[in-house]
Amino acid sequence: MTDDFTQQKSRAAAWFRQLRDDIVTAFEGLEDNHATGPLSDAAPARFEVSDNSRHSDDGSDAGGGLMSVMRGGRVFEKVGVNVSEVYGTLGEAAQRAMAARGVPGMDSDPRFWASGISLVAHMQNPHCPAVHMNTRMFWTPHAWWFGGGSDLNPCIEYPEDTAHFHGQQQAHLDPHGTDLYPKLKAWADEYFFVPHRNRARGVGGIFMDDRNTGDWEADFALTQDIGRAFLPAYVPLVEKRRVQPWSDADKDTQLVHRGLYAEYNLVYDRGTKFGLATGHDANAVLMSLPPLAKWT
Template identity: 50%
Template sequence: MTDWADRKTRARRWFESLRDDLCAAFEAIEEEAETALYGAGTPARFELTPWDRSNDPAVEAGGGVMGMLRGKVFEKVGIHCSTVHGEFSPEFAKAIPGAQDDPRFWASGISLIAHARNPHVPAAHMNTRMIVTTKGWFGGGGDLNPMMDAYRNAEHEDTLDFHAAMRSACDRHGPDYYARFSEECERYFWLPHRNEARGVGGIFYDRHDTGDWADDFAFTKDVGRAFLDVYPRLVRRRMHQPWTEAEREHQLFRRGRYAEFNLLYDRGTTFGLKTGGNVESILSSLPPLATWP
C-alpha cells in the first residue's frame, strides 16, 4: 500500500527548504549590488506573508507563504510555497488525471519568478510541484527569458549555460529526459497569437509518473538544485553591465510579451485560480512594469 502521507510530507518539506535556499541566494546578490550602478541603501530582504486557502476558520484547506523581494538588482522577485487540498469543481475535474470519479486533491509546490532591473539580466521562471488525486505525479521545470534581442538565441552563452544545467539534471534520471522536456518547454512557452517563443526555453514536464516515485522525486529535486546553481551565476555575470534608456524601454516591451503568456496560456495561473489559491501569489508572476506598442 502506498504511503502517500509520508510522500506528501517529504515533498512539502523539500519545496520549503528549496524556497529558503533560493531566498538566501537572491538576498546575497542584493548585497553585492555596486553602489555606483544601483545607488546606496540597505540590501532588500524577502517579505514573507502567510495565507490560508479557506476564508472560513472552521475549514482547513491548506495555504502557503508568499515571498516577495523588491530591491536594487531585482525589481521584483516572487518565491512562493503552498500546500493545499480540497475538491476540484466538476468541470475542472474532467481535465485532471484521477479526478473524474473522485474530485479530491492535494497539491504542494514552489514557484519562482524573477524580474531584474538591469535589461542585460534575463528574467527567469522556475516551479516544481507534486499533485495527488487518486493518482500522483510531479511537474515543473525552469525557463530563461532574456530581455535583449542579442541574447535571445540558442548560441548565446547564457542560453547555453542554462540549458546545460537543465540537461545535467535530466541526464541523471533518463537519457531521453532532456530531449523530451526541452521540446515540451518550446511547445509550452509559445505565444501563438504572436507566433513567437516567450524566451529561450529550458525544460518543462507535467504529469510525470514513471512508476518509480523515489526517482521522480529525486529528479524534481535535481531540477530545483540546477536552477539554484545556474540562475544566480547568470545574474552575477550581467548585473553590473551599464544599460541605456533605449535598452530599458526594450526590456519593458519584452515584459509585455511575458505578461501576455502568463495571462492567456499559463497552466499554473489557471490551476491556482480554479483551486482557490492566493490571487496575489498567482499574479505576482506579472512584471512590475511593462509596455505595449
C-alpha cells in the same frame, strides 16, 4: 488508489520549502554583494514574507502557503518565491480539466492534494534575464504526478548565457537518462510558445508535467534535480550582467518584453488557471506578473 502517500506528501512539501529557503538566501546575497555597477549605491532589498491560507466552501481549512516577495532592490525589481500545500475537493471545472488529462474517477472522488514552489524574477538591469522556475507534486485518490521546470526570459539575448543555462540543466538531468534533457527541452519550447505572437516567450529551458513512471522515488529524485539545477544555472548570469550599464532604449526593450511575458501568463499558463480555479490566493497566483510593462 488509496491515500497511502502520507509520508511522500510530507517529504515533497518539505523539499519544496527547503528549496525556497535556499533560493531566498541566495537572492538576498546577490542584493548584499552588489558593490559596483548600476544601483549599487542603493540599499539592498529584503523579501517580505506572508502566510496565505485557503478555505473550502464550508469554511474548513484547505491548506495555504508562504508568499515571499522582494521589490525595488538593487538587483531585483520584483521577485517572488512562493511555496504552497493545498488540499480539498476539486470543483466541477477542475474535475473536468483533470478528466481531460486522463485522470479517472474524479466525478466519484474529487479529493486532491498539491504542493510546490513557484518562482518568477524580474530584474532591474535589462541585461539580466528574467527567469521562471517551478516544481510540484499533485495527488488524487486515482493518480499522482510531478511537474516542473525552468526557463530563461532575457529581453536582450546573449548566446553564451543561454548555453550556460541549458548546460546546467542538462548536467543535472543526464544522470536520470541522457534522453531526458532533449525531451524536456523540446517540451519547454512547445509549452512556452505564444501562439498569438508566433514566437517563444524566451530562450527556453526544461518543462515536464504529469510525470508518473510508477516509481515515486525516481520521479521525486528527478524533480529535486530540476530544482537543484536552478541556482547554478541562473545566479552566474545575474552576477555577470548586473554590473553592465543600460540605456533608455534597453529599458524600453525590457518593458515591451515584459508585456509578452504578461500576455503568456494570463492567457496560457496552466499554473495561473489552476490556482485561480481552485480558490488559491489571487495575489500569490498572480505574483508572476511584472511590476511594470508596456505595449507598443
